[in-house]
Amino acid sequence: MLKNKKLEHPRHQITKIISRIYKRGMTTTSGGNISIIDENGDIWVTPSAIDKGALRASDIICVKNDGTIEGKHKPSSEFPFHKAIYEARPDIKSIIHAHPPALVSFSIVRKIPNTNIISQARHICGPIGYAKYELPGSYKLGEVISEEFNKGFKAVIMENHGTVIGGSDLSDAFERFEMLEFCARTIIYGSQIGTPNYLSENQIYDFENQAEHMLPVMEKTTHLPGEIEKREQIYKIVKRSCEQGLMISSYGTVSMRWKHNDFLITPTNVSRWEMSIEDIVQIKEGKREAGKTPSRATWIHQEIYKNNPEVNSIIMTQSPYLMAFGVTGKYLNVRTIPESWIFLQDISLVKYGTHFKFNNNSEIVHNCSTALIIENDSVIITGDKLLQTFDYLEVAEFSAKSIVLGVSLGNMVPINDSQVEDLRSKFLT
Structure with a gap:
């Protein structure tokens, strides 16, 4: 509970x-x-x-x-x-x-x-x-x-x-x-x-019995200038995510880099609806703030920050339309409207279990693009500013929703290669 x-x-x-x-x-x-x-x-x-x-x-x-x-x-x-x-x-x-x-x-x-x-x-x-x-x-x-x-x-x-x-x-x-x-x-x-795929009993067992790695505790916690503002940003994005159905009580992790590879991250076992700025956990030099338990996904965020210096904020969550692709293994083609392709370009899908700490997770950590879906588990969105990252999440979910809703109307006709090159030259160069 x-x-x-x-x-x-x-x-x-x-x-x-x-x-x-x-x-x-x-x-x-x-x-x-x-x-x-x-x-x-x-x-x-x-x-x-x-x-x-x-x-x-x-x-x-x-x-x-x-x-x-x-x-x-x-x-x-x-x-x-x-x-x-x-x-x-x-x-x-x-x-x-x-x-x-x-x-x-x-x-x-x-x-x-x-x-x-x-x-x-x-x-x-x-x-x-x-x-x-x-x-x-x-x-x-x-x-x-x-x-x-x-x-x-x-x-x-x-x-x-x-x-x-x-x-x-x-x-x-x-x-x-x-x-x-x-x-x-x-x-x-x-x-x-498509056809939803369900996790086996062994996969559920492996998920529930992962050895949790608890970071050591800092001897002394120092709060740097600007940290409260970052905590407030995380709090507001978590609340907005819940209100918009992009996050639920029991699942959703948000983090922000605050200095070098140190970052602030949401806690575990606290309802996302009820979370306060005081619950947010500081991670510094691989250690956690005393008296707090950070998200179980902290190690993924830590490795992404270490290996992707351009990433300064991460949202890891479950949203129903994106997860429709996550549970079917279907490719999410974001060539729906110009905004979707400009922001997202491509969304990779990785196998269930890739996110377990004891597995080789280089596919997540080193190939971390703007958005990545883990089968039957979650979606990871990365970006610079947290509001920008949240915008990417919204655009990804809206894109997925448009495709799901469009199925009854006919086959999707994506933006073609020539149109993509026009977008690339105008917005990405």
């Missing part, structure tokens, strides 16, 4: 997360509900028939342990299945139910997403349950869902309905919810351009 250091009242936790889900297009004004059960057994839940895009803390309802209701609205009509899950699983302390489009797509074709599509997804999501259709708001729906949770699932696809996710707290539930929808989107987008 990712760390969420902020202690907030259930009312504030719920309104923050439902707003995040709504703004990311993963539920509608009327759809979805969230609850938290506290140490007294009281359940805090979103209200019925209130705009999910404008909920305030005062709108959240408390259903007391004795059944009495406190609040100015009615509790969600789906409250019965929330209560049934809490009764079936005392370890679950928060529940998210919503109708995110990709997971609804799976629910209406009666399938479950295979989370072996991305390296860390199975660990986060766990096995996925499936609940047969029952009338929304009915006690029978509560029964079929709680039966699935009784089997040990923390994520359940609801037939012709949506999904319901449980967690040890709301941050844990949201991390699982966000990852499962990401997997569903990646599978769907990948299926539009």
Whole structure:
């Protein structure tokens, strides 16, 4: 589970997360509900028939342990299945139910997403349950869902309905919810351009059992002038990436070179949504800032900076349209529009496992162009200024999206060689 250091009242936790889900297009004004059960057994839940895009803390309802209701609205009509899950699983302390489009797509074709599509997804999501259709708001729906949770699932696809996710707290539930929808989107987008490839059990095992290399700790940390500004830049780009669906709670690393081969990098095991500038880790002469744990990808960033002096910022993330190419092995031809080719020129695809520390990673480190995709894992974007690097990420994702969406219209006609040479002479010389 990712760390969420902020202690907030259930009312504030719920309104923050439902707003995040709504703004990311993963539920509608009327759809979805969230609850938290506290140490007294009281359940805090979103209200019925209130705009999910404008909920305030005062709108959240408390259903007391004795059944009495406190609040100015009615509790969600789906409250019965929330209560049934809490009764079936005392370890679950928060529940998210919503109708995110990709997971609804799976629910209406009666399938479950295979989370072996991305390296860390199975660990986060766990096995996925499936609940047969029952009338929304009915006690029978509560029964079929709680039966699935009784089997040990923390994520359940609801037939012709949506999904319901449980967690040890709301941050844990949201991390699982966000990852499962990401997997569903990646599978769907990948299926539009090819055939998704899934990781084997051995590949998942190798990923989860990599020997983590913890950098030694600096004896003394010195903060140079301008470091706070760089930390703020990293913080703002991480936040923007999350808001735009280019990064999720559990995955995404951003770094900036700050002096020679020393750099600042995002931490591990901290929700990207909740990260603060204080969480960012300084790496100096191969050592880490005391009391902080940098990203597990720190060594990749370190080697890229050492071997590519023109690179001053790196973003390593997962975005659904780029990863559609990453999970199918299809070539991403960025000769779509002039901007895409000028910024990106070519995006290489490297084999899964190339990014493991104990393998030969020269293909990543020494051939690090503007953008590189690691099969079933991530995309690495490099550049000079961090905002420029983020722009490259956006352009790459938009290019991938245009190609995926264009498949239903016909075959892509790329910019031809003569047009590319015109672009090269005008913009790159």
